[in-house]
Amino acid sequence: MSAPVIEVKGLKKYFPTPRGLLHAVDDVTLKIEKGSTLGVVGESGCGKSTLGRTIIHLLERTDGKIYLNGNDISDLKGKKLKAAREKMQIIFQDPYSSIDPRKTVEATICEPLKVAKKYSRQEIAKISEELMDLVGIDQRLRVSYPHELDGGRRQRVGIARALALNPDFVVCDEPVSALDVSIQAQVLNLLKDLQEKRGLTYLFVTHNLSVVRHISDQICVMYLGQVVELCPTKELFERPLHPYTKALLSAIPSTDIHHPNKPEILEGELTSPINPKPGCRFAARCKYEAAVCAEPQKQEEIAPGHFVRCCRIREIHEK
């Protein structure tokens, strides 16, 4: 079997702040196989976007290893980094602010091709035409500016730009959360089609659990910079193990009026990610909190492919 497209081992990203180190991503280990989608969920500020951005080297990591197609890319610099970056792209959350308002649709899509310095002008024109067809933007909009487009079309431009250099791996950072539901469905379908056509591998960051369930093969649940649970999508929704995952899933209001969810209300709010204590970060809101939770927690494989970071997980589930 070939190496996973992305593999991350013990990845850390700390931001210095006046009050101390902010642990945005803390000891994250995961793998994404070719052609699959890993969904990253969690509440705002838990480090989902930082994780995606650190993997593709938009942010410099603090510690840990990153492998692309089996090659260590953690410390690449200069030309080699540039070559690696071509294989890793990102689609941003807000299609209103992530596209240059003074560039036409065509210029935006062509920009990565020009930066790569590998293509002739004719080739660039041809590729950009293909890309527009691929993501479903009318050719007549070629010379339109972003303000003339609606959110869904703008996001399509963002997608075309990300795919211009034919990447292996794309970080989708909340690509549909700024869009209306009817448009959201169009973009989600497009992302799925593109994945099939081009064999893309996605890291899909979102806080919307029904979207993540729809699009992901595997899901990783983050809480204050750490992965608390990582497993195949179906398993997560059928057999969530970590107390936080359970609370998170129960909090989604059900759209079935005959079977409403009973939300398990978490008391308190997220604690500060600045200089966190070494123990479990969820302990303060967890109903199973015990003395052992103050010890550093390790990510354990509870069942094949099902990772949980909780020292009391076996105890809790024996009850």
Add this chain to the structure above:
Amino acid sequence: MEHREERTPFLEVRDLVVEYFTKESVVYAVNGVSLTVDKGQTLGLVGETGAGKTTIAKSILRILPDVGARMVQGEIFLEGQDLTRISEGEMREVRGKKISMIFQDPMTALNPVQTVGAQIEEVVALHTQGTKADFHRRAEEMLEMVGIPKERYGEYPHQFSGGMKQRVVIAIALACNPELLLADEPTTALDVTIQAQVLRLISELKEKLGTSMILITHDMGVVATFCDQVAVVYAGNIVEYGTKEQIFDHRSHPYTIGLFGAIPDMRSDETRLHPIEGLPPDPTNLPEGCAFWPRCKFATERCKQGKIAMALTADGHLCRCCNLEIVSEEGGEAACQHQSLK
């Protein structure tokens, strides 16, 4: 005053039309909306961005901008009193006391240079009699009620997290025990676990005080959990109106059917979503006839002209569509297929 036979609903909006205008164009934001809310009931207003949901709420509270907005016609009765005919001074008595509003974004709804306690106290002092100490006590009570320790009375909004700020906004809205609460996407800016806390809080307080509510949202899960009635808004018009059961189990309008199809279902394993093709219409240039026809797969020539009236399909279930028979046959089939996949 006009005498009516049947009992007066608590809130009744009749044929509301609101336009926004600029030098170049007129935005037809609300085009003849009628709705009622009974005492203690919750009406959900659902629809996409720009459908006119917030404008409806602002019209009820009469807080549309003075410049650029115009309420062209409509009557708004609160317990039989027409709010559109009373003076601004009288309206001020209503605002905050009888009707109050929870705004969408807690980050901008609060005054950043005033302590949260003072902001709650302000509403109380405006609408109740008493001494400064009474107002202070009431504000502290409200903080405790929404689960914020009263020691934080003197803190500023920036010292609170998003969920806490939204609680402060709720405390302000509920400080004078309003009879009608207009909640404009009260949890859209919040995370799901915090959303669950805030929604539980609103529903507990609602039950305790018997408040009626209009809940604006685009989250069908929130509608399913909290609303008694649902109005689906498209391009400034209600296209379907009924009880929650009627809308969720027997949805009839092609737009409502499309809206449900476009949401990833937490329980079905379908790999593809069914988006509504096309885009919402430009509100400065609404299509003739039914506003939804350019996106509707059931559209016929009849849909493209004149005004489409609301048709009664069942007891209290209204639908604005002239091809209901065809839609219910085919839409019903599609719904059945959807069911069998689960």
